[in-house]
Amino acid sequence: MEMNDFIKNFGNQFDDTDVSTFTPATRFRELEEWSSLNALAVLNMIGKKYGIKVLPDEMKPTQTIQELYDLVLSKK
Amino acid sequence: MDNVRKEKDIPYYEDTQKRTFPRKIRKIKNTVLMLMAYACPSNGMRIKLHRLRGVTIGKKVYLGMFCFLDNLYPEYIYIDDYASINAGTMILTHFNPMKQYAPILKARVAPVVVQKRAIVAVRSVLLPGVTIGESAIVSAGSVVEKDVPNYTLVRGNPAKRVTDFEFLIKD
Numbered sequence: 001m002e003m004n005d006f007i008k009n010f011g012n013q014f015d016d017t018d019v020s021t022f023t024p025a026t027r028f029r030e031l032e033e034w035s036s037l038n039a040l041a042v043l044n045m046i047g048k049k050y051g052i053k054v055l056p057d058e059m060k061p062t063q064t065i066q067e068l069y070d071l072v073l074s075k076k
Numbered sequence: 077m078d079n080v081r082k083e084k085d086i087p088y089y090e091d092t093q094k095r096t097f098p099r100k101i102r103k104i105k106n107t108v109l110m111l112m113a114y115a116c117p118s119n120g121m122r123i124k125l126h127r128l129r130g131v132t133i134g135k136k137v138y139l140g141m142f143c144f145l146d147n148l149y150p151e152y153i154y155i156d157d158y159a160s161i162n163a164g165t166m167i168l169t170h171f172n173p174m175k176q177y178a179p180i181l182k183a184r185v186a187p188v189v190v191q192k193r194a195i196v197a198v199r200s201v202l203l204p205g206v207t208i209g210e211s212a213i214v215s216a217g218s219v220v221e222k223d224v225p226n227y228t229l230v231r232g233n234p235a236k237r238v239t240d241f242e243f244l245i246k247d
Binding site for chain 2: 013044
C-alpha cells in the first residue's frame with residue numbers, strides 16, 4: 001500500500017474537491033465538502049480497497065490524511 | 077415485500093374531475109385520515125391511521141410526524157418491517173398532468189416500496205415507482221427518483237449515491 005495511491009483513493013470520495021489538492025498533511029476535517037457522509041465513504045473505500053475495517057470511533061482522533069494512513073497501516 | 081401492485085396508467089387531470097360518488101367519498105376518507113395522521117403525536121396511531129387509508133406497513137416501523145403519503149393512491153405505498161420514515165417525508169405514487177402534456181408526460185400510478193430497515197431522513201421526497209433497498213439510507217432533504225440499492229447511502233436533489241456500507245455493518 002502506497003501513500004500516493006491512498007491519497008488518490010481518498011480524493012476520489014469527494015465530488016467538488018480536486019484530487020491534486022490532497023497531500024499527506026491535508027486536514028480533511030477542515031475541508032468545505034467534508035461531512036459525516038464523506039467519512040462513511042472513506043471508511044468504505046478503506047474496507048474495499050485494503051480489506052481493513054476501520055470503525056468511525058477509531059477514525060475520530062485522526063486529523064490529517066497521514067494520520068489516517070498510519071491508522072490503516074497499524075491495523076494491517 | 078410480496079404482491080406489490082404493478083404500475084398502471086391513470087386518467088389525465090381533466091378526466092379525474094368527473095369522479096363517481098364512491099370515488100369522491102374515498103377521496104374525502106383518505107384526506108381526513110391523512111390529516112389526522114399528519115399531526116398525530118403517537119407513532120402507533122399514525123401507523124394505524126395510514127393502514128386504514130390502505131398503506132401497507134410492516135411491524136416495528138417508525139413513521140414521523142408531518143409525513144405526506146400520497147392522497148389518491150395510498151394503497152401503492154409499501155413500508156417493510158423496521159423501516160424508518162422520518163418527519164416531513166413526502167411519498168408520491170401518482171402523477172396525472174393536464175391532457176395537453178400527454179405527448180411528453182404519461183399519467184401513471186406506480187408503487188413506492190421502502191424495504192426492511194431502510195432509513196428515509198427528514199424532508200425527503202420519494203417519487204412514483206421508487207424502491208428504497210434493504211438497510212439503505214436516504215439523507216435529509218433528498219429527492220429520490222431512481223431505485224436505491226441495498227446498503228447504499230444517497231443524498232441530494234436528485235439523489236445520488238455517496239457510498240455503500242455493507243462491508244462496515246456486516247461481520
